[in-house]
Amino acid sequence: MPETPLTLWASLPEPLVTVLVILFKITLILVPLLLSVAYLTLAERKIIGWIQVRMGPNRVGFFGVAKGWAQPIADLVKMLMKEFIWPRKANRFLFVLAPIIALTAAVGAWAVIPFDDGLVLADVNAGLLYILAITSLGVYGIIIAGWASNSKYALLGAMRSAAQIIAYEIAMGFALVGVLLAAGSLNLREIVLAQQGGVIDWFWLPLFPLFVIYFISGVAETNRAPFDVAEGESEIVAGFHVEYSGMGFAVFFLAEYAAMILIAALTALMFLGGWYSPFPDTATETPMIGVLLGPGIHWLVLKTAFFLFLYLWFRATFPRYRYDQIMRLGWKVFIPVTIVWLLVVAVAVMGEVPPWFNHPL
Amino acid sequence: MLTSYLPVLIFILVGFGLGVVLISINNILAPHRPDEEKLSPYECGFEAFEDSRMKFDVRYYLVAILFIIFDLEIAFLFPWAVVLKQIGMIGFWAMVIFLGILVVGFIYEWKKGALEWE
Amino acid sequence: MSYHFQPDRSQYPQKKADGTLDIDLASGKYLKLWQGPQHPGITGNMSVELTVCGDEVVEGKTHVGYLHRGFEKLMERRTFIQCFPIVCRVCVPEPDFNEYCYAAAVEELAGIESPERANWIRTLILEMGRINSYLMYLGGQAGSFGMGVIGQWTTYARDLMLDRFEELTGARIYHMFILPGGVRDGLPEGFEKRMEETLLEIESTLGDVYDVMFCNAVFKKRAVGVGFIDPELIDPYGVTGPNARAAGVASDVRKDQPYLVYPELDFEPVIGQDSDIYARADVRRRDTLVSIDLVRQMLAKMPRTGPLMAKIPNVLHWKIPRGETYIRGECSRGEYGYYLVTDGSGYPRRVNVRGPSYTHAVALLERLIVNLDIADVAGLMVSLHTYPPEIER
Numbered sequence: 001m002p003e004t005p006l007t008l009w010a011s012l013p014e015p016l017v018t019v020l021v022i023l024f025k026i027t028l029i030l031v032p033l034l035l036s037v038a039y040l041t042l043a044e045r046k047i048i049g050w051i052q053v054r055m056g057p058n059r060v061g062f063f064g065v066a067k068g069w070a071q072p073i074a075d076l077v078k079m080l081m082k083e084f085i086w087p088r089k090a091n092r093f094l095f096v097l098a099p100i101i102a103l104t105a106a107v108g109a110w111a112v113i114p115f116d117d118g119l120v121l122a123d124v125n126a127g128l129l130y131i132l133a134i135t136s137l138g139v140y141g142i143i144i145a146g147w148a149s150n151s152k153y154a155l156l157g158a159m160r161s162a163a164q165i166i167a168y169e170i171a172m173g174f175a176l177v178g179v180l181l182a183a184g185s186l187n188l189r190e191i192v193l194a195q196q197g198g199v200i201d202w203f204w205l206p207l208f209p210l211f212v213i214y215f216i217s218g219v220a221e222t223n224r225a226p227f228d229v230a231e232g233e234s235e236i237v238a239g240f241h242v243e244y245s246g247m248g249f250a251v252f253f254l255a256e257y258a259a260m261i262l263i264a265a266l267t268a269l270m271f272l273g274g275w276y277s278p279f280p281d282t283a284t285e286t287p288m289i290g291v292l293l294g295p296g297i298h299w300l301v302l303k304t305a306f307f308l309f310l311y312l313w314f315r316a317t318f319p320r321y322r323y324d325q326i327m328r329l330g331w332k333v334f335i336p337v338t339i340v341w342l343l344v345v346a347v348a349v350m351g352e353v354p355p356w357f358n359h360p361l
Numbered sequence: 362m363l364t365s366y367l368p369v370l371i372f373i374l375v376g377f378g379l380g381v382v383l384i385s386i387n388n389i390l391a392p393h394r395p396d397e398e399k400l401s402p403y404e405c406g407f408e409a410f411e412d413s414r415m416k417f418d419v420r421y422y423l424v425a426i427l428f429i430i431f432d433l434e435i436a437f438l439f440p441w442a443v444v445l446k447q448i449g450m451i452g453f454w455a456m457v458i459f460l461g462i463l464v465v466g467f468i469y470e471w472k473k474g475a476l477e478w479e
Numbered sequence: 480m481s482y483h484f485q486p487d488r489s490q491y492p493q494k495k496a497d498g499t500l501d502i503d504l505a506s507g508k509y510l511k512l513w514q515g516p517q518h519p520g521i522t523g524n525m526s527v528e529l530t531v532c533g534d535e536v537v538e539g540k541t542h543v544g545y546l547h548r549g550f551e552k553l554m555e556r557r558t559f560i561q562c563f564p565i566v567c568r569v570c571v572p573e574p575d576f577n578e579y580c581y582a583a584a585v586e587e588l589a590g591i592e593s594p595e596r597a598n599w600i601r602t603l604i605l606e607m608g609r610i611n612s613y614l615m616y617l618g619g620q621a622g623s624f625g626m627g628v629i630g631q632w633t634t635y636a637r638d639l640m641l642d643r644f645e646e647l648t649g650a651r652i653y654h655m656f657i658l659p660g661g662v663r664d665g666l667p668e669g670f671e672k673r674m675e676e677t678l679l680e681i682e683s684t685l686g687d688v689y690d691v692m693f694c695n696a697v698f699k700k701r702a703v704g705v706g707f708i709d710p711e712l713i714d715p716y717g718v719t720g721p722n723a724r725a726a727g728v729a730s731d732v733r734k735d736q737p738y739l740v741y742p743e744l745d746f747e748p749v750i751g752q753d754s755d756i757y758a759r760a761d762v763r764r765r766d767t768l769v770s771i772d773l774v775r776q777m778l779a780k781m782p783r784t785g786p787l788m789a790k791i792p793n794v795l796h797w798k799i800p801r802g803e804t805y806i807r808g809e810c811s812r813g814e815y816g817y818y819l820v821t822d823g824s825g826y827p828r829r830v831n832v833r834g835p836s837y838t839h840a841v842a843l844l845e846r847l848i849v850n851l852d853i854a855d856v857a858g859l860m861v862s863l864h865t866y867p868p869e870i871e872r
Contacts, residue, residue, distance in 0.1 A: 030379070052627065081391055083393065085399055086395070100380035107376035122365055122367075129439060152510070163425070180442035318625075319701060323852075339460065420533075
């Protein structure tokens with residue numbers, strides 16, 4: 001019998017098929033993610049440009065059309081061709097390991113993000129715990145980069161950046177505990193399912209302080225304005241990645257933007273109802289546009305895009321906080337507020353306050 | 362139960378491999394022309410004054426220790442939050458006592474100034 | 480038992496017998512950093528060598544000289560009219576004051592009086608230059624704290640004003656318009672109408688800048704209470720201009736020793752109280768609005784007819800009798816002056832430019848920078864509004 005692709009496929013051993021299917025799904029997640037990261041850089045330059053009474057990149061195009069839209073590709077090719085400078089006396093292995101750790105930490109969390117009911121790579125029951133753990137590993141990338149660069153500025157910048165990140169991670173952790181109290185499960189899909197319904201049913205309302213603090217801590221975690229003291233050019237110039245060039249710098253850049261998209265997606269999932277639509281369920285009955293009005297992955301994309309726009313808007317509008325002001329905010333303002341609100345939510349959950357907490361487990 | 366983590370492991374490996382591939386392509390495609398000035402550490406155009414392996418402030422160490430304590434607290438809060446409804450009032454008050462002890466510690470370190478200047 | 484936290488003063492360096500600080504670089508407690516000439520947070524080319532303990536600056540030493548072009552020596556070798564294209568290049572962002580002070584000094588020593596209409600046009604140009612300089616300052620001040628938006632908006636507004644300069648004088652930056660004896664030309668047709676449009680646009684931009692920058696919570700946290708200039712330092716250090724006015728001292732050469740047509744214009748010097756970075760920025764913003772009002776007054780009151788140049792002798796063989804004079808004016812940064820000495824030959828014997836930036840950027844900065852957080856150094860430098868080109872000519 002001639003070998004058709006189908007029989008070839010059926011004759012492969014079972015574990016290999018599993019791995020190949022997983023790899024295919026990973027490609028389905030990674031390729032849009034990397035494209036999003038690349039075009040987020042373009043969106044940032046364009047949007048901030050328009051806020052600043054100028055246009056962003058509008059020259060590099062595809063064969064003369066879509067001017068400006070090939071800018072990220074041009075930047076990627078340029079970064080690939082730039083010399084990767086190994087500083088004298090830098091610890092070579094650690095020097096190249098640092099950006100890879102940062103990228104792995106930012107990208108690895110996407111394995112458990114549900115894009116729609118059932119559309120998730122790995123539906124693990126401890127999804128939120130996994131995400132907290134793997135985003136915490138990103139700090140290693142920064143510290144190792146600062147140490148391995150053999151430069152005073154890099155080391156100072158790395159330590160300040162790391163101290164800032166871990167301070168805000170506590171506030172984020174407490175906010176996540178609040179979400180857990182409200183949802184009753186660590187599984188991200190079930191957290192979204194617990195927010196079934198309209199806008200009032202989503203968690204942003206009962207957990208409002210936690211929502212605000214989670215997002216702002218997310219901005220501080222990714223070292224974005226107004227908390228980007230580590231990259232502040234007027235102070236310690238370029239911080240922990242001052243000695244990196246070429247792809248090393250680009251990988252740090254990719255990791256930062258991937259983390260931004262991750263935080264935006266997590267905020268949308270945990271506080272804004274994920275793939276649920278703000279229109280009531282009856283909207284799905286309307287002919288033709290009912291599919292758009294009902295729940296689906298496009299709502300998750302829209303909400304994530306909204307938070308990314310907030311990221312860019314903050315960067316354009318606010319000056320930089322000073323370092324001690326950032327630490328004061330993280331330790332003395334956010335942590336007390338989150339602890340107090342946690343107790344409030346716990347009491348509300350015990351008392352089964354409608355309409356959010358009176359659903360059966 | 363562990364089999365549901367296989368995609369996660371492969372994803373992490375793919376992410377790691379992505380970083381390795383990108384940097385390897387860069388090192389293959391890009392020119393290598395090291396010279397003395399390029400390899401020296403950056404200092405706004407001047408000679409670096411000292412070797413960069415300098416002593417750093419003890420405040421960073423303090424922040425790291427405090428972070429570990431609070432992170433462990435969060436780790437204990439996670440399972441409690443998930444099963445709060447099943448453990449009822451007793452579980453709630455047990456965690457309030459735990460949080461209370463930690464809040465007393467937080468107030469102590471606030472007043473002692475461990476959170477100052479940073 | 481007191482819970483109030485006291486900072487550990489044992490960390491700060493002690494003073495040695497001769498008054499300098501006892502800093503032991505080898506102890507690892509202090510770090511020497513250069514906020515050098517290649518640094519995005521400085522208003523020009525000068526560098527500050529900082530000694531830092533943790534996050535706080537313990538001592539700062541300014542190094543200037545990167546922009547020394549030898550102007551004053553150049554002018555000694557050129558005739559009076561050949562100096563005229565050089566003077567405007569001394570201070571790059573606000574060149575008109577150089578032209579005016581030099582022209583007025585030459586006129587005073589040569590005994591020439593510039594006509595009425597020329598004086599009005601001179602004042603108009605000086606005020607337009609002042610508006611431009613303040614707009615650039617606002618952008619730089621916000622940029623030193625990390626807010627790039629303001630710089631883009633004010634550059635746009637400044638560009639409109641540069642268009643007005645171009646149609647009036649023929650050039651955008653280096654006008655070479657104010658000659659000894661008068662000005663080169665009058666106002667073109669329709670200038671008032673276009674100027675009014677430009678002024679409206681600038682006012683609208685300033686309104687946006689106020690909303691986004693001065694009402695911004697983060698900017699206030701960075702700027703209020705930082706960089707305090709003690710009013711007692713004003714006289715010993717020779718602080719003039721908005722730096723002094725924000726400390727409550729009403730020092731404005733336009734009012735104290737009026738020149739040109741300022742006696743006929745109606746304005747009050749803008750005073751602030753707090754003397755921190757925020758107050759200085761606010762004083763300069765309000766001063767810009769006063770300048771806009773002055774421009775409007777001038778366009779309304781200016782004579783439209785009359786001579787533009789007084790009669791001056793043949794400039795190729797112009798010999799000015801012996802004498803010396805000092806002409807001062809109020810530029811956007813403070814008191815600006817030209818000290819001119821002539822000896823009867825066709826060349827100036829000595830020209831000395833007194834720019835306000837030397838005392839502000841070198842002496843005052845070294846005084847103010849002590850115990851400042853390193854992140855605020857750039858903000859402080861910009862808030863003193865110094866232009867390094869005029870520090871070392």
